[in-house]
Every structure is written in structure tokens, then in C-alpha cells.
Amino acid sequence: MGWMLLAVFSFVICLMPMTWLFAWKIGAVDVPKDWRRMHRKSIPRNGGLAIGLGFFLGCALIGIDSPFWGYTVGLGAVILGLGLIDDVNPLPARVKLLIQMVCSLTVVGKGIGARGWEAFGAFFWILLLTNAHNFIDGLDGLFCGCAAMEAFTVSLFFVGLGMPERAALSAALAVALLGFRVFNRHPAVIFAGDCGSGSVGFWLGVMSWDLFRLHGGVEIPMLPLLIFAYPLADLAAAVLRRILRGKSPFYADRGHLHHRICDAGISSAQCARILLTISFCFCALSLLIGVWSRYELASIACLTTACLLMLMRHRIVRRNSF
Numbered sequence: 001m002g003w004m005l006l007a008v009f010s011f012v013i014c015l016m017p018m019t020w021l022f023a024w025k026i027g028a029v030d031v032p033k034d035w036r037r038m039h040r041k042s043i044p045r046n047g048g049l050a051i052g053l054g055f056f057l058g059c060a061l062i063g064i065d066s067p068f069w070g071y072t073v074g075l076g077a078v079i080l081g082l083g084l085i086d087d088v089n090p091l092p093a094r095v096k097l098l099i100q101m102v103c104s105l106t107v108v109g110k111g112i113g114a115r116g117w118e119a120f121g122a123f124f125w126i127l128l129l130t131n132a133h134n135f136i137d138g139l140d141g142l143f144c145g146c147a148a149m150e151a152f153t154v155s156l157f158f159v160g161l162g163m164p165e166r167a168a169l170s171a172a173l174a175v176a177l178l179g180f181r182v183f184n185r186h187p188a189v190i191f192a193g194d195c196g197s198g199s200v201g202f203w204l205g206v207m208s209w210d211l212f213r214l215h216g217g218v219e220i221p222m223l224p225l226l227i228f229a230y231p232l233a234d235l236a237a238a239v240l241r242r243i244l245r246g247k248s249p250f251y252a253d254r255g256h257l258h259h260r261i262c263d264a265g266i267s268s269a270q271c272a273r274i275l276l277t278i279s280f281c282f283c284a285l286s287l288l289i290g291v292w293s294r295y296e297l298a299s300i301a302c303l304t305t306a307c308l309l310m311l312m313r314h315r316i317v318r319r320n321s322f
Contacts, residue, residue, distance in 0.1 A: 001168050004061045005175045012054035012179030019050040020183075020190050028087040030191055045087050047184060048196020051144075051176045052080045055203070058172025062165065068111035069169070072206045075103040076199045079130065083195030093250035100130050100198070107206055121212075125224075126205035132231035133201035134194060135238055139258045140186035142272045146230060146279045147200050148177040153227050153283040154208050157290065170207050173200065186269040204228075211290075226286035230279045233257075277308060 023029060023044030030045040059073055082099050085091065104126040112122050137143035151174035158167035177200065183190050192200075211224045225232065234257050239249045247253075254263075261271040281304055 045191040045193035054176030080199035129205035
């Protein structure tokens, strides 16, 4: 599998310059025209196209035999295309949500193996992750770093479960994200855009759903919630905050966790490192419990995460007091 991952990584790296030029040609450029933006100059935002093409290459090299995974890859491509249109000419949020719902329902109906309330759970989970990753895509290197760690974690779960094809698909997505991160880390020269965050979130949702039902060393259905704890928490906080303020859940604001940390005086690069470390701790915690059953190390990971959060809070309070 190593040569396949290297091929995907190299392909994404080679594709990025053409993706960058293509963005300027079609107008997929993020202009810092309002107070929510964290950057000061216009930057292309179609990097998800390279991520998607890299993932497609990985799927081709793996050789997918299952029609269900063919549907999954194809429906993810639909969301990628929808996001690319939105990156050029912004679409109404309700239109995007409707198409995401249709794609999620279709993939559940085409063979995710769920019935009744479980099918509704699968639909809601996929839709949740599709949008949660869009919400955290606000800092250089943050979305792609978190998503790469999550995809690698899912891959390791499937290795432990003896499902090599699923593991290879997740790893291919992770490597495609790492190839993109070479150009997206601070200072970024290209953004993933809605085409990247939406499609990657969709694929991660479908890939990770089986982790609610398939377990290795221990049966804890909540493990996927640990893997995706950061994006899910940010999504839940954003929706609740907007509803309590009498706004639509689709109303864009500057209240995400990365906004709050940066507004406290911490640089965007430092903020991204803090949040990536927190995401890594949650992913490590899920592996320690679910794959290796190392509860003592899991306790250390919990303590480390708590200490990091307290340190971050102390630093923010201290900066605001001067």
C-alpha cells in the first residue's frame, strides 16, 4: 500500500500549481471583503479539487470492487462539484443543504447496511460531518490537518478490524489531504474551499459510520464521536449560538473557536497548532481505547488534553488582562 500512498501524495503535489491557476481562471478566489476573513489578500479557494482528484487516483489504484463504494465516491464528487460552483458564485445555504441531504439519503439507500432508526442515524451522521468540516475551515492548515488525522485514525481502526480495502481508502484520503496541506499551511497560497471541506466531510462520514457497529478490542459505539470531537463540538456550538441569538443556523459569524482564540491575541499559526494538537489528542484517545485497549495511556491522553485546554485558557485570559 505504501507505493499507492506515495503516488497519491505526489499526484496532489504536482496538481496544485494547475489547480491554483485554474482558480484564477474561473474566479474561485476568496476575497477578504468582510470582517470574518482571517486573511488580507485574495487567495484561490478550489484546493478541494486537487484533494478529490488525488482521492480518485487512490481509489483507482486500490481497485474498488464494491458498487456501494463506487456510489460513495461518485456522490462525493457531486458534493465537490456543488462546492466548486459555490466557490465561484455563492449559492443559498438551503440549496447546498438540500443537495447534501439528497446525496446522504442516496448513499444510505444504496447499501450502507442500515434500516429504520439506524438508517436515519447514518443519514444524520454523514450530513453532520459534511457540514462540520466546512465550519472549521477558517485557518491555514486547520481543516486539512484535522481531516488527515481523522482519516488516518479511521484507517487504523479498519486495520485492526481486518478490513484492508476500507483502511486503504481512508489512508488514500488522508495522504491526499497531506499533499494539499503543503500548500495550505501558514501562510497559505490556496484554500480547500467548500468543494474540499464538503466532499472530504462526506467521505469521512460514510467511511466512519461502520465504526459505530464494528469494534476491535472493546465495544464502545461512541468512539467515532471522539475521533471527530473538535469539528462536531464547533458545529454544535455555532448552531446553538446562532439560534439563541435569534439568527438562522446558516448565518455566518465570527464566533467559531478559532476566531475567538485569534481575537484573544494569539496568532493564526499558533491557534492552528493548538487546535490540531487537541484534535490529535482526541484521535489518539479513540485509538488507545478502541484498538489497543490501553486505558492507562488513555487516561494520560485525557489529562494531557485537559491541561492543554487549561493552559490555552490561562494564556488567553493573561493576554486580555494587559
